[in-house]
Amino acid sequence: MSETTTTNTTRGQLTAINDDYTARYGFHDPEDYFLKAPKGLNHEVVEMISRKKNEPDWMRAVRHAALDTFRAKPMPRWGDNESLDSIDFENIHYYIKPKGEQATDWNDVPDQIKKTFDRLGIPEAERKFLAGVTAQYESEVVYHSIREDLTKLGVIFMDMDSALREHPEIVRKWFGKIIPTGDNKFSALNTAVWSGGSFIYVPKGVKVDIPLQAYFRINAENMGQFERTLIIADEDSSVHYIEGCTAPTYSSDSLHSAVVELVAMDRAHIRYTTIQNWSVNVYNLVTKRAHAYTDSVVEWVDGNLGSKLTMKYPAIVLKGERAHGEVLSIAFAGHGQHQDAGAKMTHAAPNTTSRIISKSISKDDGRSSYRGLVRVNRGATGCKTSVECDALLIGENAISDTYPTMDVAESDVRVEHEARVSKVGEEQLFYLQSRGLDPDKARLMIVNGFIEPFVKELPMEYAVELNRLIELEMEGSVG
Amino acid sequence: MSDALLNPANPANVFACRNLHVFVKDGDQEKEIVRGVDLTVQRGQKHALMGPNGSGKSTLAAALMGHPSYRVEGEIWLNGERVDALEPHERARRGMFLSFQYPVAVPGVTVANFLRASLAARRGTEIPVRAFRQELNEAFATMGIDPSFITRYLNDGFSGGEKKKLEILQMLLLKPAFSLLDETDSGLDIDALKVVSDGINQASGPDNGLLLVTHYQRILNHVQPDVVHVFMSGRLVRTGGMELVTALEERGYDWLTDEAAVAEGSRT
Numbered sequence: 001m002s003e004t005t006t007t008n009t010t011r012g013q014l015t016a017i018n019d020d021y022t023a024r025y026g027f028h029d030p031e032d033y034f035l036k037a038p039k040g041l042n043h044e045v046v047e048m049i050s051r052k053k054n055e056p057d058w059m060r061a062v063r064h065a066a067l068d069t070f071r072a073k074p075m076p077r078w079g080d081n082e083s084l085d086s087i088d089f090e091n092i093h094y095y096i097k098p099k100g101e102q103a104t105d106w107n108d109v110p111d112q113i114k115k116t117f118d119r120l121g122i123p124e125a126e127r128k129f130l131a132g133v134t135a136q137y138e139s140e141v142v143y144h145s146i147r148e149d150l151t152k153l154g155v156i157f158m159d160m161d162s163a164l165r166e167h168p169e170i171v172r173k174w175f176g177k178i179i180p181t182g183d184n185k186f187s188a189l190n191t192a193v194w195s196g197g198s199f200i201y202v203p204k205g206v207k208v209d210i211p212l213q214a215y216f217r218i219n220a221e222n223m224g225q226f227e228r229t230l231i232i233a234d235e236d237s238s239v240h241y242i243e244g245c246t247a248p249t250y251s252s253d254s255l256h257s258a259v260v261e262l263v264a265m266d267r268a269h270i271r272y273t274t275i276q277n278w279s280v281n282v283y284n285l286v287t288k289r290a291h292a293y294t295d296s297v298v299e300w301v302d303g304n305l306g307s308k309l310t311m312k313y314p315a316i317v318l319k320g321e322r323a324h325g326e327v328l329s330i331a332f333a334g335h336g337q338h339q340d341a342g343a344k345m346t347h348a349a350p351n352t353t354s355r356i357i358s359k360s361i362s363k364d365d366g367r368s369s370y371r372g373l374v375r376v377n378r379g380a381t382g383c384k385t386s387v388e389c390d391a392l393l394i395g396e397n398a399i400s401d402t403y404p405t406m407d408v409a410e411s412d413v414r415v416e417h418e419a420r421v422s423k424v425g426e427e428q429l430f431y432l433q434s435r436g437l438d439p440d441k442a443r444l445m446i447v448n449g450f451i452e453p454f455v456k457e458l459p460m461e462y463a464v465e466l467n468r469l470i471e472l473e474m475e476g477s478v479g
Numbered sequence: 480m481s482d483a484l485l486n487p488a489n490p491a492n493v494f495a496c497r498n499l500h501v502f503v504k505d506g507d508q509e510k511e512i513v514r515g516v517d518l519t520v521q522r523g524q525k526h527a528l529m530g531p532n533g534s535g536k537s538t539l540a541a542a543l544m545g546h547p548s549y550r551v552e553g554e555i556w557l558n559g560e561r562v563d564a565l566e567p568h569e570r571a572r573r574g575m576f577l578s579f580q581y582p583v584a585v586p587g588v589t590v591a592n593f594l595r596a597s598l599a600a601r602r603g604t605e606i607p608v609r610a611f612r613q614e615l616n617e618a619f620a621t622m623g624i625d626p627s628f629i630t631r632y633l634n635d636g637f638s639g640g641e642k643k644k645l646e647i648l649q650m651l652l653l654k655p656a657f658s659l660l661d662e663t664d665s666g667l668d669i670d671a672l673k674v675v676s677d678g679i680n681q682a683s684g685p686d687n688g689l690l691l692v693t694h695y696q697r698i699l700n701h702v703q704p705d706v707v708h709v710f711m712s713g714r715l716v717r718t719g720g721m722e723l724v725t726a727l728e729e730r731g732y733d734w735l736t737d738e739a740a741v742a743e744g745s746r747t
């Protein structure tokens with residue numbers, strides 16, 4: 001087994017990865033839209049989006065102000081500058097509305113779009129194990145459903161645009177309160193041109209025991225998708241929300257920039273699971289933050305595959321005593337990809353606890369960065385936090401870096417921090433090979449083992465799906 | 480041994496190596512660890528290999544299995560076929576097996592998943608879940624391993640003895656033609672030694688062979704090797720029977736060092 005053979009195999013796999021993504025997720029429908037905004041970002045586009053949606057004046061004002069904020073804010077300079085600077089904001093469609101009205105029955109969804117979601121397995125998943133689904137295609141949610149018993153209990157699950165119409169008071173109360181417009185350049189961009197996304201309200205004491213899911217699909221070339229999600233779990237309630245996303249493979253870039261705001265009231269429990277699998281031409285720049293009140297629990301379970309550049313640091317502000325926050329994430333960076341992901345945890349109340357587990361895999365010339373901030377505010381006594389970063393490198397050119405920051409203003413805080421970088425070990429490979437496993441299979445087994453602590457947090461169906469995605473990334477062929 | 484049996488391709492031989500040299504990288508130079516080994520194991524035979532620390536026993540075993548960090552010269556034969564150009568998994572599928580002196584942990588991979596994949600690779604076909612469970616339960620019972628281990632991660636946090644038992648459990652399941660057992664007895668308590676020895680004996684039959692690397696007589700009393708080799712500084716310096724083992728227990732290796740030196744001198 002010489003060095004050269006190994007390299008050749010890897011190269012062979014690389015081509016195969018793209019082939020496979022294209023077949024499974026990277027396909028696209030012919031473009032047939034009700035409305036497609038011309039490329040470019042300006043006040044006319046913002047105005048047009050808001051008018052088409054028949055929005056109240058306050059929202060329109062928020063959007064315009066946000067565009068100014070976006071323009072005024074410089075690009076962040078602490079990340080992958082080269083990649084960020086290559087985004088051409090004038091070469092993006094900021095709003096595309098597919099044909100047809102939002103449906104509550106898959107049969108009412110336009111054929112082509114229904115076929116796409118069929119192919120992605122969404123209706124099937126809904127039948128099998130979901131309590132509610134929204135499916136977003138380009139800028140708009142084209143399908144939405146929620147189990148009737150949940151509606152009777154007062155649970156609201158709909159797209160954000162509908163929520164603005166039907167529950168204006170709740171939306172106005174919370175919109176942009178967790179993540180203000182000017183939080184960062186991309187939250188400002190999202191606020192200016194947002195469309196779609198999910199709105200969830202779970203009333204006091206209601207436990208939604210089966211996950212709600214949203215699926216985000218980009219279809220057009222040079223598309224910008226800017227969904228906006230707001231989840232409010234009232235006192236003593238609980239909810240598990242799952243989002244998935246894919247896009248076609250194009251040679252030119254698309255942009256996905258979401259804002260997700262969560263509020264967990266006293267004793268509420270929110271788990272937010274993401275399995276993103278963008279094609280490698282998508283910039284994925286997402287802002288996610290939660291406010292966690294007394295005795296509440298918020299968990300971000302974040303799986304980042306695909307995309308050209310992902311920058312995402314799910315945040316939790318532990319605002320009430322004994323609130324608990326967790327960010328559990330994996331990132332897989334293959335050829336030409338940079339996963340810049342991490343977590344932000346702010347202990348703003350006494351006796352709050354948090355845990356961050358970040359696992360990254362870099363393969364070929366892929367790069368994974370962990371960027372994390374744990375802050376313990378003055379007055380937040382008796383807090384506990386642990387951070388664990390694990391990086392796995394496959395191949396000689398793979399890159400991993402970690403930027404952990406701790407900012408602790410109190411003295412009686414228990415802080416644990418662990419960071420490890422390992423290579424897919426020659427001894428592990430040899431051990432598995434000596435039992436008859438070929439090198440590809442052996443490597444896949446080691447990688448799947450590495451992410452097992454993440455996978456076992458997923459509902460079974462998603463665990464299976466994720467293992468399959470990893471297999472796709474590793475082998476380039478799925479049985 | 481008759482001349483015919485010296486032919487590595489003779490069907491009576493399950494394993495042979497000829498003029499085997501193993502080199503490791505040592506800076507920008509190479510260091511020769513195994514320095515010309517000829518060995519023939521007939522079907523049904525158990526061979527023991529004893530030698531001082533650092534003499535190259537593990538290197539020999541790993542190189543025979545195809546470890547990528549060694550450069551190997553010479554011939555390796557398995558079931559009448561040259562395997563020295565094959566990758567480790569190809570050797571394994573043809574029936575070679577290595578019980579590791581230090582089995583590595585593979586976190587996150589359950590024992591059950593690993594064993595099922597190995598078994599499928601060795602047999603060239605997927606094993607139905609129920610049949611697999613059945614086989615697994617039997618093997619676990621034989622090796623006295625608690626069935627709860629099937630959901631543990633492979634060798635992760637296992638005690639030394641548990642690792643060794645799991646190695647022999649794999650030998651039982653995979654039914655190798657030729658097994659290299661590298662210090663499988665080291666670190667075992669008296670009961671575990673008995674269980675492991677019984678496992679080795681159960682996995683041995685008239686068609687297969689093994690080479691057992693050890694420092695101690697006690698496992699050899701259980702396993703009863705047909706041939707005993709003494710290995711020093713990368714060479715087989717003596718071949719005999721159990722009487723060699725007794726001599727080593729009494730006298731150590733020093734008396735052989737002198738003979739090895741003489742042999743070395745006579746070569747150059």
Ligand SMILES: Nc1ncnc2c1ncn2[C@@H]1O[C@H](COP(=O)(O)OP(=O)(O)OP(=O)(O)O)[C@@H](O)[C@H]1O
Nearest residue numbers: 503504512530531532533534535536537538539548
């Ligand atoms: N990859 C390597 N690079 C450098 N030296 C090596 C390498 N592998 C083995 N060696 C050296 O080769 C020699 C033989 O090692 P080996 O592990 O084969 O000995 P051993 O006979 O199995 O010893 P023990 O009885 O202690 O297990 C040692 O000096 C060891 O340091």
Ligand SMILES: [Mg+2]
Nearest residue numbers: 536537538580
């Ligand atoms: Mg050894």
